[in-house]
Structures are given as C-alpha cells and as structure tokens.
Amino acid sequence: MSVHGGIIAKAPRTTGHGTGANVPGFDDATGAGKMPDPEGTRTVSSAADTKDHLKDLALAMTTEAPLPAPEHIRIAIVGLGYVGLPLAAAFGKHFPTIGFDINAQRIDELRRHHDHTREVAEAELRDADLLELSCDPSALAGCNVFIVTVPTPIDEFKRPDLRPLESASRTVGAAIRRGGIAIYESTVYPGATEEVCVPIIESESGLCFNRDFYAGYSPERINPGDREHRLENILKLTSGSTPEAAEFVDRLYRKVVKAGTHRTSTIRVAEAAKVIENVQRDVNIALINELAMIFNRLQIDSEEVLEAAGTKWNFLPFRPGLVGGHCIGVDPYYLTHKAQQIGYHPEMILAGRRINDGMGSHVGRRVARLVSQRGMAVASPRVLVLGLSFKENCPDLRNTQVVDIIEELQAYNAAVDVHDPWVSAQEARETYGIDLLADPECGVYDAIVLAVAHREFAELGAERIRAFGKPGAVLFDVKRALPKDASDGQL
Numbered sequence: 134m135s136v137h138g139g140i141i142a143k144a145p146r147t148t149g150h151g152t153g154a155n156v157p158g159f160d161d162a163t164g165a166g167k168m169p170d171p172e173g174t175r176t177v178s179s180a181a182d183t184k185d186h187l188k189d190l191a192l193a194m195t196t197e198a199p200l201p202a203p204e205h206i207r208i209a210i211v212g213l214g215y216v217g218l219p220l221a222a223a224f225g226k227h228f229p230t231i232g233f234d235i236n237a238q239r240i241d242e243l244r245r246h247h248d249h250t251r252e253v254a255e256a257e258l259r260d261a262d263l264l265e266l267s268c269d270p271s272a273l274a275g276c277n278v279f280i281v282t283v284p285t286p287i288d289e290f291k292r293p294d295l296r297p298l299e300s301a302s303r304t305v306g307a308a309i310r311r312g313g314i315a316i317y318e319s320t321v322y323p324g325a326t327e328e329v330c331v332p333i334i335e336s337e338s339g340l341c342f343n344r345d346f347y348a349g350y351s352p353e354r355i356n357p358g359d360r361e362h363r364l365e366n367i368l369k370l371t372s373g374s375t376p377e378a379a380e381f382v383d384r385l386y387r388k389v390v391k392a393g394t395h396r397t398s399t400i401r402v403a404e405a406a407k408v409i410e411n412v413q414r415d416v417n418i419a420l421i422n423e424l425a426m427i428f429n430r431l432q433i434d435s436e437e438v439l440e441a442a443g444t445k446w447n448f449l450p451f452r453p454g455l456v457g458g459h460c461i462g463v464d465p466y467y468l469t470h471k472a473q474q475i476g477y478h479p480e481m482i483l484a485g486r487r488i489n490d491g492m493g494s495h496v497g498r499r500v501a502r503l504v505s506q507r508g509m510a511v512a513s514p515r516v517l518v519l520g521l522s523f524k525e526n527c528p529d530l531r532n533t534q535v536v537d538i539i540e541e542l543q544a545y546n547a548a549v550d551v552h553d554p555w556v557s558a559q560e561a562r563e564t565y566g567i568d569l570l571a572d573p574e575c576g577v578y579d580a581i582v583l584a585v586a587h588r589e590f591a592e593l594g595a596e597r598i599r600a601f602g603k604p605g606a607v608l609f610d611v612k613r614a615l616p617k618d619a620s621d622g623q624l
C-alpha cells in the first residue's frame with residue numbers, strides 16, 4: 134500500500150456486486166504513464182480529522198477495494214511466449230505495460246525487437262512505446278493488472294504440470310497490492326484459477342480475495358503461424374471473480390480486441406469453454422484419423438470420401454493429420470485430469486488422444502512398407518523427412534509428432550535426415566537430439582516424407598521434392614500439400 138505524504142483518507146466504497154458502477158470507463162484513459170493509487174486515497178493534513186479517518190480506513194479495509202481507474206492502469210504480462218508477447222505489444226500501445234519473463238535470453242532478443250516465434254514483427258514491437266521488458270520481478274512493483282500467460286504442459290504421466298502457473302502466481306502475489314487484479318490466460322481445467330492460483334496469491338500477498346484483489350480469466354485463442362486470425366480480430370472470452378471484476382476485464386480487453394468480447398458468468402465457465410474448444414478439435418481429428426486408417430486398409434482414398442461426405446450440409450470439414458504442439462494434444466489431459474479427480478472416467482476424450490498420439494508411428498510404418506513394396510529394401514534405407522515443427526509455417530517444436538515418424542522409421546533401420554527451414558537447429562538438437570540438415574543432397578534417398586506443409590515445400594513442388602530421391606523413391610505426403618497423384622501415399 135502506498136501512502137503519498139500524509140494520512141490516508143477514506144477509500145471510495147464499492148457499489149456492491151452486480152452494478153458494475155465501480156468500473157470507470159476505458160475510453161478516457163488519459164493518464165497513461167502515471168503510477169496507480171490503488172487505494173483511491175487522498176491525503177488529509179488536519180490532526181483533528183485523524184481519528185475519524187482512521188475509523189474510515191478500518192472500514193475501508195473491510196470493504197472491497199476499487200479496481201484501478203483507466204488512467205492508473207499499469208499492466209504486467211507474465212510470460213512472453215506465443216501468447217504473452219502479442220498481448221504485451223497490443224497493451225503496450227495503450228497502457229504502461231511491463232513484459233516480464235524468467236528467460237533472460239528472451240528478454241534480450243525482445244529488447245532488440247526480435248521475436249524468434251515470428252508472431253510479432255519488429256515494427257509492431259517498436260510501436261508499443263509504453264512497453265518495457267524485464268526479467269527482474271522487482272520491475273512488477275507498481276503494476277495493478279497482472280496477466281499470466283505461462284505454459285501449462287503435462288508431465289511424463291500426462292498429468293497437468295502446474296509448476297509454471299504456480300510460480301507465476303507467486304510472482305504476482307509478491308507484487309500485487311490492494312485493488313489489483315490477476316487475469317489468467319493460460320489454458321487450464323475448470324476451477325484451476327480459483328483453486329490453485331488465487332490461494333497462492335493470497336498467501337504470498339497477505340491480501341484477501343475479492344476484497345483486496347480480484348481475479349479474471351480470459352483464454353487465448355490465437356493460432357501460431359496464422360496471419361489471418363490475430364489477437365485483435367478473434368472474439369475473446371472474458372470473466373471475473375466479481376461482477377465488477379468481470380466488467381473490468383471485459384472493458385480492458387475491448388481496448389485491444391477489435392472483434393469484441395463474450396463475457397461468461399464465472400471464471401470456471403470461461404476455463405471450461407477454452408479447454409473444450411481444443412478437446413472438440415482433438416476428438417474430431419481423431420475420428421477422421423481413424424476413418425483414414427480404415428480407408429487406407431480398404432484401399433479407398435480418404436480425401437475423396439471426405440469430399441463426397443462434405444457435400445452434406447452438416448458434415449464437418451475435418452481432415453486427418455498429426456496433432457502436436459502445446460495445445461490440442463495437451464489441453465484434453467487437463468480436462469480428463471479434473472474429470473478423474475471428481476470420479477468420472479472420460480472415455481471418448483482419452484480414446485481420441487490415443488488415436489492421435491499413434492499417428493506419427495502409423496505414418497512411419499506406412500512409409501517403411503511402401504519402401505519394401507517397391508523392392509527398394511536395402512539394409513538401411515535413407516529417408517529424408519521434410520519438416521519437423523508441429524505445424525506449417527511455424528517454428529514451434531513442442532510435442533511435434535514428426536519425431537514419432539522418425540523414430541518409427543529408425544526402428545525399421547532407416548537412416549533418417551531431417552530438413553526444416555523454419556526450425557532452430559540448436560533447439561532441434563537440444564530438444565530431440567536431431568541434427569537438422571541445412572541442404573539435402575539430390576538423388577540419394579529411398580523415401581521422402583513431406584511431413585509439414587511449410588510454404589517453402591509447397592513452392593518446391595512435387596518434381597523438385599522427388600529430385601532428392603533415387604529413381605523410383607517413395608514420396609509420402611502427410612498433409613496432402615501436393616496434388617493427389619504426385620505422391621505415393623497420403624494420410
């Protein structure tokens with residue numbers, strides 16, 4: 134609590150939940166740069182008033198602290214990855230914003246206006262003139278809106294690993310003051326914000342939830358590598374721990390999200406909505422993957438079947454594919470964990486996960502079979518894998534299923550080379566022990582697997598991709614990036 138020269142006077146009372154009247158308008162945020170006065174206090178100098186004011190202060194401390202007025206908002210973005218950085222760049226145009234990350238290297242590159250994730254351009258970073266960057270938690274002092282965008286991975290037993298979220302909550306708890314709000318964006322299971330994060334903030338700060346500080350949840354929907362669906366033009370879910378907090382969160386995001394917001398009645402609803410967006414995609418892709426495996430055995434082209442079925446108005450246009458990355462292949466385990474905790478054993482969600490987790494090995498087996506059917510069986514066939522990242526036009530290597538293709542091929546004694554112009558060679562080596570090939574040789578491979586449909590590969594075209602192989606080499610097109618007849622196998 135900050136006191137600026139004198140005795141603290143009465144803090145304005147909140148108007149009670151349900152009115153939203155305690156949330157000032159955001160359109161007139163003119164005081165950018167000023168430090169907040171989270172108590173909404175004024176100073177008094179007359180000693181005669183002291184007793185009354187102390188009484189008022191005691192009363193004020195038992196009522197809800199007002200949320201920051203727009204001109205006093207000072208934002209901290211905790212975690213500057215794929216989600217946090219675009220948010221920091223957007224808010225940094227409107228409010229004083231501290232972008233905080235525990236990774237000093239990340240802060241260094243961002244200070245040089247370079248984003249290795251390629252989500253935020255140099256010009257956008259330069260435009261965010263109210264954005265400061267730091268890896269020092271003491272820089273968060275004075276912030277009153279904390280937006281947490283740290284990873285939510287799973288552990289080796291596929292259980293939620295909440296350690297980054299817990300650690301970020303400790304950081305927030307150490308910096309938050311009365312009237313502050315912590316908004317979580319990381320994908321979690323319903324209940325995690327209020328059951329896991331809020332108690333940590335309470336114990337670190339000594340503040341009381343929904344009286345001294347508030348919480349919000351506004352999940353992120355961006356899609357790495359997608360130039361069309363950006364933070365500004367994706368409708369955003371918002372929620373808060375009180376009606377005033379919900380109103381505050383909603384108005385805050387409306388400053389940067391031009392597509393608007395959808396406010397949910399509770400934080401748990403917003404948490405559940407986010408996680409099922411990815412569960413639904415995962416299960417639908419799993420169904421199509423299963424159908425693709427059946428049709429492959431029946432020697433029917435699955436794409437032709439899906440196109441034909443897609444002529445019905447309510448047939449959903451999913452396609453088979455590898456499900457990797459930090460979201461779709463991970464988030465369902467957050468929901469299944471919570472379901473199991475309350476005694477419900479989810480079947481469909483976990484079946485979907487099993488199918489999708491097996492697709493990399495399935496591709497590897499099919500390529501190995503095609504090589505041997507071609508009579509190209511040599512002691513150790515040479516295979517070139519094009520693409521390692523978990524999706525096209527994106528350098529993200531997290532949980533890439535291409536690694537399963539490679540391991541399956543190696544189990545068939547293949548010598549596998551991997552080329553990916555999008556991926557950091559150092560990260561590939563450190564994460565998977567894979568040494569990327571910068572410049573694949575022509576005419577030497579028994580099989581080529583077009584694993585990721587990066588635009589560079591699509592531009593090369595089938596003929597130049599085939600040129601990497603020996604005459605008659607197998608070309609397998611996982612994502613159907615090439616015309617159907619240009620390859621020897623597809624998912």
Ligand SMILES: NC(=O)c1ccc[n+]([C@@H]2O[C@H](COP(=O)([O-])OP(=O)(O)OC[C@H]3O[C@@H](n4cnc5c(N)ncnc54)[C@H](O)[C@@H]3O)[C@@H](O)[C@H]2O)c1
Pocket residue numbers: 211212213214215216217233234235236239282283284285297298300301304318319320321352353354355356357459460
């Ligand atoms: N990547 C996506 O497309 C996407 C989309 C929607 C939602 N999400 C969700 O958003 C969250 C963040 O994902 P991401 O892809 O941005 O992760 P990321 O790994 O790209 O970035 C996370 C950043 O947080 C930092 N960090 C880790 N612990 C920290 C801590 N205690 N304090 C401060 N910084 C810390 C890391 O150094 C890293 O820079 C996850 O829950 C994810 O599921 C991601």
